[in-house]
Ligand SMILES: Nc1nc(=O)c2c([nH]1)NC[C@@H]1CN(c3ccc(C(=O)N[C@@H](CCC(=O)O)C(=O)O)cc3)CN21
């Protein structure tokens with residue numbers, strides 16, 4: 001976005017080498033990417049955009065073209081953060097070859113330097129296939145929203161016997177060559193065990209402070225989402241601000257308090273002078 005060449009963008013390699021807590025937020029648009037970029041190590045163009053931006057009930061309806069459009073927007077609006085784009089439902093699960101074609105298309109069309117895909121052991125072969133061919137991959141284990149129907153809803157994963165499977169997932173994802181892994185909606189002891197066993201950074205969402213980094217959906221942390229997941233902390237109340245602003249605008253229009261001369265194009269100078 002900028003003409004200066006001084007800012008070097010984070011890469012999957014430089015992210016994997018960070019030892020401080022890693023700061024990640026989702027972003028879906030250029031103006032939001034511009035605002036978040038100075039503060040984040042990574043920006044995730046998550047397929048959560050189907051729910052957050054488009055009002056879908058799950059992420060299953062998100063297409064490659066939607067991910068490309070929003071991926072392009074976020075790459076344009078950022079210069080320092082590593083941008084990672086989700087592979088959407090149905091675009092990679094069939095085979096490693098299908099995953100490669102989708103990841104290559106997304107990276108070629110957006111300029112993003114890596115992709116994220118959901119899955120543990122069952123996706124190890126696919127992750128390995130991509131990584132061997134030059135595509136850095138971020139894994140995603142625990143609650144996998146694209147498997148919401150198999151999970152039986154958006155719920156905590158890794159209670160009891162399930163914990164062993166999630167730990168195996170983590171180890172195989174690392175072995176397959178992922179540079180980092182998202183852990184979603186798991187209990188603290190499991191997230192801690194995984195983070196201790198892995199040498200790649202773990203990025204938690206609803207997965208405790210034991211992780212190497214944290215990610216939240218930006219609309220959730222800004223207080224825009226009507227009913228966010230329980231693990232969210234809101235750092236602003238933009239939903240309330242927008243409500244107030246819309247109410248003030250509506251009243252100004254209805255009372256003709258807006259626009260005044262200063263907000264009009266091409267008004268004579270003697271009219272605008274009062275408001276200058
Ligand atoms: N706005 C938004 N924020 C997210 O973090 C998010 C999305 N959308 N969409 C994709 C996935 C789905 N995620 C979710 C969504 C809901 C819960 C949730 O409501 N969980 C319940 C607990 C339910 C249970 O354990 O039975 C909660 O109360 O937080 C969790 C993760 C996380 N991701």
Ligand SMILES: CC(C)C(=O)C(=O)O
Pocket residue numbers: 026044045046047048049086140182184205215216217
């Ligand atoms: C919730 C995060 C981790 C995600 O995968 C998404 O935004 O789609």
